[in-house]
Amino acid sequence: MQQQEKHTISSERELSEHSKYGLLIGFALFMGGIGFLFNTPQEIWEGNVTILTSPANLLTDYMALTSVGATLVNVSLMTLQSLWIVRMADAKINGPVIAGILTIAGFAFFGKNLFNSIPISIGAFAYAKVTHAPIHKSLLAALFGTALAPLVSELSFNLGIAQPYGILLGIAAGFISGFSIPPLANHFVTFTRGFSLYNVGFTCGIIGTVFISLIRNFGYGIENVNILASGYNRPFIIILSILFSVMLLLGLWLNRWTFHGLNRILRHSGQLSTDYLELGGLGATLINMGFLGFMALGYILLMGGEINGPVLGGIFTVIGFGAFGKNIKNVLPILIGVTLMGRINYHDSQSTLVLISALFGTTLAPLAGRYGTAAGILAGAMHLTLVMNIGYLHGGVNLYNNGFSGGLVAAILVPILEALHLHRTNQRALRGAVNPADEVEVDSGK
Structure with missing residues (x-):
């Protein structure tokens, strides 16, 4: 193999x-x-x-x-x-x-x-x-x-x-x-x-x-700001669509117009450190990046959001990590989790804060890749809850605020999910069929 x-x-x-x-x-x-x-x-x-x-x-x-x-x-x-x-x-x-x-x-x-x-x-x-x-x-x-x-x-x-x-x-x-x-x-x-x-x-x-x-x-105060652009959706839809299409076409050309290697990328959890170029090849990696780009852009448009600086930062980060841990399979549950929690908490699903929390929240994609869709949705929901309240600690000087929050979510969830995963594995072993050889030995002992 x-x-x-x-x-x-x-x-x-x-x-x-x-x-x-x-x-x-x-x-x-x-x-x-x-x-x-x-x-x-x-x-x-x-x-x-x-x-x-x-x-x-x-x-x-x-x-x-x-x-x-x-x-x-x-x-x-x-x-x-x-x-x-x-x-x-x-x-x-x-x-x-x-x-x-x-x-x-x-x-x-x-x-x-x-x-x-x-x-x-x-x-x-x-x-x-x-x-x-x-x-x-x-x-x-x-x-x-x-x-x-x-x-x-x-x-x-x-x-x-x-x-x-x-x-x-x-x-x-x-x-x-x-x-x-x-x-x-x-x-x-x-x-x-x-x-x-x-x-x-x-x-x-x-x-x-x-x-x-x-x-x-020392008596100095640093406040978070909210300087955001608007009205640039049309030109950036065109620009991004060109970029993602080029990635897909180049990836397919490198892959001799096949999707070879993409399945290996999709099957992997994405847990650090997973280099998709080594796992599936450059062609499959570019295809994955292109698909992720269209997924991220589609999500923003589906939510009715504005394509501004932070949103573009989120989109480019998603496609960048399409070479290093993210794929269309493990990213989707995180997006769903953030969106659902946003609606439960009555956050404006079109707001830039919620949109970038979803995009950057895909830092937790390996959780979905390892433990399944339900765990990914839970991780996304927890992430939005934390990331909305954690920025005060670093005063907004850490641009990877979602990385800070995502690290805490992973540290909380992984031990619990791992324990449940081990428990289910043990339960399946206990429910497994008895080895016929063991039955013979028991019978002969009688």
């Missing part, structure tokens, strides 16, 4: 590492190029200056803060920066790396920029240098750790600290955060047992809570 699976994966058309980099660079240039269809170069330049020098805590939609064009160029720049970091670490383009790059691209719509992300990445690589670890060991921390980017911007521009001391303090906080993430993330993955895909998000929630507590102790 294993030989047959290896043969199936090897039968797809292969892309070199250079070609994979080229595809991601093409994506970055595509997003940046589209920006100039919305705004003039002058507007884009001024908008990017505003993005670099503004607070960025949740929820700061750069499309509402500046312009669509400036935001798309920021997405392009952040994607290119991520690729440069991967190249510097001499790492291959695999599932976790694709997830990291597309997550950064998504959060470049609301919260991440070149200024507030670089100190964190430097801190993560500094940890590798100090501990004499290979630099690629800190790569995912350098990518996903930029969840704390708003901490840098808050200290730099929003607390009224005189310059240049505010900027220096923000950079220092970012560096310390980045330095702390690798060892803490390695430790906390045992807390969630890999059933929350945003493990670094949980880690950043802990670090962000510590920093915000210190800031509040």
